[in-house]
Amino acid sequence: MATTEVRPEAPATDAGYVTAPYRARWFRWFTTTDHKEIAKMYAVTAFFFLLVGGTLALLIRTQLAAPEQTLRLPGLEVTEQVYNEMFTIHATVMVFLFLTPMLAAFGNYFVPLQIGAADMAFPRVNAFSFWLVPAGGIVLFLSYFAGGPAAAGWTSYSPLAGPQFSPGNGVNLWIGALALLGMSSTLGAINFITTIFKLRAPGMTMLRMPIFCWNMLIQSVLILFSFPVVTAGLLLLWIDRNFGGAFFDPANGGNVILYQHIFWYFGHPEVYILILPLMGAISEIIPVFSRKPLFGYKAFVYATLAIGALGTAVWAHHMFTTGAIDVKFFAATSFLISVPTGVKMFNWTATMYKGKIQWSAAMLFAIGFLSMFLIGGITGIFNATGAVDSALHDTYFVVGHFHYVLVSAALFAMFAALFYWFPKMTGRMLNEKLGIWQVVVLFVGVNLTFFPQFALGLQGMPRRIATYSDGLGWGWLNMLSTFGSYLVSVAILLFIINFFWARKRGAIAGDNPWDAYTLEWATTSPPPYYNFDALPPIRTERPVFDANHPEIAASDEDYDHRVSSSTP
Amino acid sequence: MPRATSRRSSRGYVPGLLALALVLGACGAGQPDPVTEQGEGLHSLYLVVFWLGFAIFAAVEIAIFYMAIRFRRRKTDDDSLPPQIHGNDKLEIAWTVIPAIIVVVLFVLSWIQINDVQKVSAEPQLTIGVEAFQWQWNFVYHDETLASGEPVTVKGALPDEIPTLVVPVDTLIQLDLSTEDVIHSFYIPQALYKLDVVPGLDNRFDVTFTKEGRFRGQCAELCGLSHSQMVFWVEVVSAAEYEDWIAGTKSEAEAELLATTACKPSGTKVEVVAKDIKFDKKCLAAPVDSPFEIVFDNQDEGIDHNVAIYTSEEAVTAGEKALFQGEIFKGVDERTYDVEPIAEGQYFFICDIHPTAMTGTFNIAPEG
Numbered sequence: 051m052a053t054t055e056v057r058p059e060a061p062a063t064d065a066g067y068v069t070a071p072y073r074a075r076w077f078r079w080f081t082t083t084d085h086k087e088i089a090k091m092y093a094v095t096a097f098f099f100l101l102v103g104g105t106l107a108l109l110i111r112t113q114l115a116a117p118e119q120t121l122r123l124p125g126l127e128v129t130e131q132v133y134n135e136m137f138t139i140h141a142t143v144m145v146f147l148f149l150t151p152m153l154a155a156f157g158n159y160f161v162p163l164q165i166g167a168a169d170m171a172f173p174r175v176n177a178f179s180f181w182l183v184p185a186g187g188i189v190l191f192l193s194y195f196a197g198g199p200a201a202a203g204w205t206s207y208s209p210l211a212g213p214q215f216s217p218g219n220g221v222n223l224w225i226g227a228l229a230l231l232g233m234s235s236t237l238g239a240i241n242f243i244t245t246i247f248k249l250r251a252p253g254m255t256m257l258r259m260p261i262f263c264w265n266m267l268i269q270s271v272l273i274l275f276s277f278p279v280v281t282a283g284l285l286l287l288w289i290d291r292n293f294g295g296a297f298f299d300p301a302n303g304g305n306v307i308l309y310q311h312i313f314w315y316f317g318h319p320e321v322y323i324l325i326l327p328l329m330g331a332i333s334e335i336i337p338v339f340s341r342k343p344l345f346g347y348k349a350f351v352y353a354t355l356a357i358g359a360l361g362t363a364v365w366a367h368h369m370f371t372t373g374a375i376d377v378k379f380f381a382a383t384s385f386l387i388s389v390p391t392g393v394k395m396f397n398w399t400a401t402m403y404k405g406k407i408q409w410s411a412a413m414l415f416a417i418g419f420l421s422m423f424l425i426g427g428i429t430g431i432f433n434a435t436g437a438v439d440s441a442l443h444d445t446y447f448v449v450g451h452f453h454y455v456l457v458s459a460a461l462f463a464m465f466a467a468l469f470y471w472f473p474k475m476t477g478r479m480l481n482e483k484l485g486i487w488q489v490v491v492l493f494v495g496v497n498l499t500f501f502p503q504f505a506l507g508l509q510g511m512p513r514r515i516a517t518y519s520d521g522l523g524w525g526w527l528n529m530l531s532t533f534g535s536y537l538v539s540v541a542i543l544l545f546i547i548n549f550f551w552a553r554k555r556g557a558i559a560g561d562n563p564w565d566a567y568t569l570e571w572a573t574t575s576p577p578p579y580y581n582f583d584a585l586p587p588i589r590t591e592r593p594v595f596d597a598n599h600p601e602i603a604a605s606d607e608d609y610d611h612r613v614s615s616s617t618p
Numbered sequence: 619m620p621r622a623t624s625r626r627s628s629r630g631y632v633p634g635l636l637a638l639a640l641v642l643g644a645c646g647a648g649q650p651d652p653v654t655e656q657g658e659g660l661h662s663l664y665l666v667v668f669w670l671g672f673a674i675f676a677a678v679e680i681a682i683f684y685m686a687i688r689f690r691r692r693k694t695d696d697d698s699l700p701p702q703i704h705g706n707d708k709l710e711i712a713w714t715v716i717p718a719i720i721v722v723v724l725f726v727l728s729w730i731q732i733n734d735v736q737k738v739s740a741e742p743q744l745t746i747g748v749e750a751f752q753w754q755w756n757f758v759y760h761d762e763t764l765a766s767g768e769p770v771t772v773k774g775a776l777p778d779e780i781p782t783l784v785v786p787v788d789t790l791i792q793l794d795l796s797t798e799d800v801i802h803s804f805y806i807p808q809a810l811y812k813l814d815v816v817p818g819l820d821n822r823f824d825v826t827f828t829k830e831g832r833f834r835g836q837c838a839e840l841c842g843l844s845h846s847q848m849v850f851w852v853e854v855v856s857a858a859e860y861e862d863w864i865a866g867t868k869s870e871a872e873a874e875l876l877a878t879t880a881c882k883p884s885g886t887k888v889e890v891v892a893k894d895i896k897f898d899k900k901c902l903a904a905p906v907d908s909p910f911e912i913v914f915d916n917q918d919e920g921i922d923h924n925v926a927i928y929t930s931e932e933a934v935t936a937g938e939k940a941l942f943q944g945e946i947f948k949g950v951d952e953r954t955y956d957v958e959p960i961a962e963g964q965y966f967f968i969c970d971i972h973p974t975a976m977t978g979t980f981n982i983a984p985e986g
Contacts, residue, residue: 130843130844130845130846131843134840134842134843134845201843202840202842203840207800207801207839207840209799209800209801209817210800210801210840210841210842215752215799215800215842300817300818301817305818306801306816306817306818307816307819340689340700341691341699341700342699342700342701342702342703343702343703343704345703345704345705345706346704346705346706346709346710347704347705348705349705349710371803371812371813371814371838372814372816372819373813373814373816373819373821373823374816374819377732377736378728378729378732381725381728381729381732382725385721385722385724385725385728386718386721388717388721389714389717389718389721392713392714392717393710393713393714393717395678396678396709396713397705397710399678399681399682399685400706400709402682402685402686402689403685403689403703404689404700404701404703405685405689405700406689406690406691406695406699406700407685407686407689407690407691408690408691409686409690409691417682417683417686420682421679421682421683424675424678424679424682425675428671428674428675429671431667431670431671431724432664432667432668432671435663435667435724435727435728435731436728436732437659437660437663437728437731437732437734437735438660438663438664438667438728438731440660440735440810440811440812440813441649441657441660441664441807441810441811441812443812443838444803444805444812444838444839445838504648505648508648508649508650509648509650509807510650510805510807510808510834510836512805512836512837512838513838513840514840514845514846515836515845515846516845516846517846518846519849522834599699602699602702606702608704612704
């Protein structure tokens with residue numbers, strides 16, 4: 051196969067600049083600036099916090115399993131205060147310490163590889179971004195030893211989170227943690243944008259870039275738009291709490307709605323920040339296992355751009371019931387964003403059409419993602435109306451809706467990506483049989499957990515309540531939901547077992563076990579420190595496929611057109 | 619990774635989904651029957667969104683699973699690649715334009731409902747103030763006042779006093795929401811409606827209950843520790859029952875007021891008993907500009923009590939001198955205090971030994 055020499059002068063020995071400098075193993079983890087090692091640290095940190103946030107979720111679900119109960123475990127009594135703390139920390143951990151770093155892990159590992167670069171644009175900034183994550187986690191959990199953590203919800207609405215109603219250190223440390231984590235994401239976003247714009251290999255035009263990279267790019271732009279804003283808002287809250295700022299105190303001329311605008315101006319793009327990279331990963335996985343190209347590559351690019359643009363203009367649909375916003379405007383933008391989202395859905399489905407779909411664990415997880423994301427998306431339509439939302443807002447219907455997107459869909463996509471990319475990251479294959487068992491358990495688990503929540507919400511169960519009266523008929527639905535959450539944890543446990551099994555005994559992967567399409571598969575598994583010895587020519591969005599299947603390009607009448615139309 | 623699996627007909631999904639739809643449809647698609655005029659409009663929009671959403675859900679879900687099963691790689695397949703289809707511009711346009719039309723229709727329907735629920739009448743038939751606080755509700759009937767000028771008020775308090783908002787059926791009611799502390803949300807599931815109670819905002823909404831009955835309501839916005847206990851009831855009754863209720867509540871409130879702060883003098887002999895570190899009366903009264911006597915019966919064995927009159931509660935905390943201070947003595951015993959004339963006005967009486975537990979109002983007013 052024809053190759054482009056990226057480092058023609060690279061010495062064949064390990065002695066040159068292209069190898070990682072030798073350091074003691076433990077020391078290396080603290081000093082590394084290699085994007086792949088940083089990515090692994092992101093992934094391990096994120097998975098650790100998944101277990102922390104998941105444990106909190108199990109406690110929350112157990113507390114709610116039956117009406118009028120107070121869960122008592124050795125050393126823990128779930129009082130109203132403890133309950134409010136638990137859901138606050140659960141959401142904060144899952145959003146900022148699990149999903150965000152997990153996506154940073156995928157992005158860090160695969161953006162440089164997929165565009166044929168040797169590392170991120172700013173390797174030291176990259177390391178700094180990572181180390182801010184454990185720092186933020188430590189600050190957040192310090193609050194348990196400093197008078198109790200924040201209990202005002204992950205939204206920390208003022209005046210509830212203000213000095214009068216949330217005295218103590220909890221909210222202060224929560225703000226501190228979010229400031230650190232926000233800085234981590236912001237620096238990471240600058241790094242991704244720079245890497246994607248400046249470090250693409252020769253031939254890798256924007257319209258030949260893998261959809262995963264496109265999604266990371268749009269995600270990074272959204273981060274730049276939203277995180278600095280919320281950090282500023284949290285600073286105002288900090289001043290309110292500690293220096294009598296009164297920005298959000300109506301008694302002194304402040305405005306409590308202003309806080310909600312600032313928070314959700316970040317909060318809604320955040321949802322897309324959390325799901326776009328996963329949509330990107332799905333857009334890599336479905337074509338590879340269908341043995342076809344992605345259906346409508348350019349449509350995906352436009353849809354992603356449209357979601358990014360509209361995503362910054364829908365925030366106040368979280369405030370439909372405040373009586374202080376233009377409901378119609380935000381209903382309109384919220385409806386509109388379903389159009390590009392639908393386009394993605396249809397394209398993924400069409401990609402499978404006439405394919406030869408390998409039912410690998412990764413592909414089954416991806417199909418699970420489609421199925422779950424569809425439910426999350428359609429239930430979003432109910433909320434978008436603005437009118438029907440006046441019944442559903444702040445009930446378990448909304449809890450079900452966003453958990454279908456951020457748990458059901460996100461977990462399926464994350465495991466799809468892990469099964470797909472684990473061989474590249476470690477050189478070994480995860481166990482497929484165990485993976486398929488995990489698909490089944492996870493599918494039953496998430497649906498059992500979150501589907502009853504729609505019914506609960508329709509019947510009027512508000513979110514964030516520590517318990518509920520007997521005789522409302524909510525007990526059995528909550529019990530189902532709780533049982534489902536235990537199944538979800540079994541599914542996660544199966545992955546942990548698979549992970550440790552595969553590290554020792556997984557089959558050796560080779561460079562490209564899936565006959566996949568993009569550049570990360572053009573190097574060894576795991577890739578060397580400098581990533582590539584040589585790159586195949588990049589003429590389409592599937593350079594590795596083109597190199598491995600020259601007969602397809604030769605017989606494709608449209609090939610030249612596709613090459614020329616993706617050249618700037 | 620080809621896998622042999624038992625062939626399951628994808629057509630099996632269709633009856634399954636239809637059965638699910640029937641079950642859901644039979645119970646209002648999961649939403650409770652609305653009990654208000656505004657809720658009926660919201661429910662009809664909900665049903666449109668539900669059936670449309672269900673149709674799209676069923677169609678796409680079937681498509682996903684059909685594709686995944688129909689086009690799976692089989693054991694007998696060779697390694698050749700399937701046709702490499704890169705896309706289809708006409709299809710892309712179709713599945714952009716058709717959903718766009720659907721959401722425009724939904725938006726127009728929503729527009730109508732939003733207008734409907736946001737309508738705030740300038741002349742409602744009844745205006746009730748809803749005061750939210752950590753962690754209960756007060757309902758203030760502005761149109762119904764007591765003799766003192768205070769409006770009729772239903773008060774809630776933790777842990778057990780769950781307030782009931784009593785309203786007449788088929789009446790245009792405006793609920794005027796207010797709070798002095800944090801954000802709450804006034805939510806009646808069977809009205810299919812909620813509106814946030816925001817400090818600094820004048821939020822109000824119109825509601826016309828069309829069904830009599832007792833409906834549950836609850837705060838829907840996290841408002842701190844006991845958020846989950848901010849429950850209330852709405853009782854929708856006929857106009858006649860409502861009038862009876864108002865009259866009954868008024869006379870109860872007047873009687874309560876009489877017993878606590880609005881008692882009137884009758885003669886120059888005022889009797890009061892102390893038992894279990896409590897006065898038996900919350901309100902005492904004596905005629906204006908005339909000397910009177912307080913017959914004080916201390917029934918607490920071995921405990922010091924007295925009766926003292928101050929100008930106000932603040933005067934006690936400020937350490938001001940009493941207008942009258944009765945002798946302190948141990949029970950069980952009785953004393954008769956002679957009190958000099960006091961000018962007309964509302965005063966405050968306490969036991970000097972128990973200034974927080976034993977207090978009341980002392981009215982000096984013309985007799986009769």
